[in-house]
Amino acid sequence: xxxxxxxxxxxxxxxxxxxxxxxxxxYDPAEEAPAPSFFxxxxxxxxxxxxxxxxxxxxxxxxxQLMASLGGVRxxxxxxxxxxxxxxxxxxxxFGIWILRDPSGRVVGRAGLRHLDVEGVPEVEIACAxxxxxxxxxxxxxxxxxxxxxxxxxxxxxxxVALTLPANLASQRxxxxxxxxxxxxxxxxxxxxxxxxxx
Numbered sequence: 001x002x003x004x005x006x007x008x009x010x011x012x013x014x015x016x017x018x019x020x021x022x023x024x025x026x027y028d029p030a031e032e033a034p035a036p037s038f039f040x041x042x043x044x045x046x047x048x049x050x051x052x053x054x055x056x057x058x059x060x061x062x063x064x065q066l067m068a069s070l071g072g073v074r075x076x077x078x079x080x081x082x083x084x085x086x087x088x089x090x091x092x093x094x095f096g097i098w099i100l101r102d103p104s105g106r107v108v109g110r111a112g113l114r115h116l117d118v119e120g121v122p123e124v125e126i127a128c129a130x131x132x133x134x135x136x137x138x139x140x141x142x143x144x145x146x147x148x149x150x151x152x153x154x155x156x157x158x159x160x161v162a163l164t165l166p167a168n169l170a171s172q173r174x175x176x177x178x179x180x181x182x183x184x185x186x187x188x189x190x191x192x193x194x195x196x197x198x199x
Contacts, residue, residue: 035095035113035150041142044108046098049086053099056107057083065132066109069168071189089114095155097127100143108134111143113151113160118195119186124151126162128174135170144178148198163193172196 037048060066061074061082074082090096097112109130116125126147130140144162151160162180164171172182172194180196187193 035154041146044142045101049097049099054083069165111147113147123161124157126160140174141177144174159198162196163188166194
C-alpha cells in the first residue's frame with residue numbers, strides 16, 4: 001500500500017511531489033527505521049542502501065565523469081569500505097543513503113543524509129550523485145528536496161547542509177533550486193568547499 005506523506009510546509013510541491021513511502025513486494029516491516037527505507041517521487045524511486053547494491057556502487061565509483069567532483073574514481077576496496085561505513089550509519093542512526101531508480105527500474109544514482117563533521121561542528125549532510133546520463137533533467141533537484149523534507153519533517157533536524165566544490169556550478173544550481181542557501185567557505189578533507197544550508 002502506498003501511503004502519501006504530507007509535509008507541514010508544502011512550498012516544494014510546486015515542482016515535485018512530496019515523498020511517499022513505497023514498499024516493494026519483499027518489504028520487511030522489521031527493517032523499518034526513523035527514515036523510510038523506501039520512498040517514491042513522481043520520477044524517482046528510492047531504496048535503502050544494502051549489500052545487494054555493491055555492484056551498482058562499483059559502477060558509480062569507476063565512472064570518471066561522475067566521480068570527478070567527488071574525489072576521483074575509487075578502487076573496489078574503497079567502495080567496499082564506503083558500503084560498510086554507510087550500512088553502519090543506517091544501523092546506528094536510522095537514516096542514510098538511498099539508491100535511486102527511475103520508473104522503469106534503471107539505477108539513476110544515489111542520494112541521502114549522513115552525519116558529518118565540518119570543521120569541528122557536527123552536521124547532517126545531503127549527499128547526492130547521479131550518473132551523467134541523468135544530469136540536466138531536474139532529478140538531482142528532486143532528490144535533494146526529498147532529502148531536505150525527510151531530514152526536517154521525518155527526522156526533526158533544524159537544518160541540513162550540503163558541500164560542493166567552488167568550481168561545481170551545476171551542483172550549486174541544484175542546491176539553490178532546492179532552496180539551500182550558501183552559508184560559508186569551509187575546508188573538508190583538506191579541500192576547500194562551499195557549505196550550503198537549508199532553512
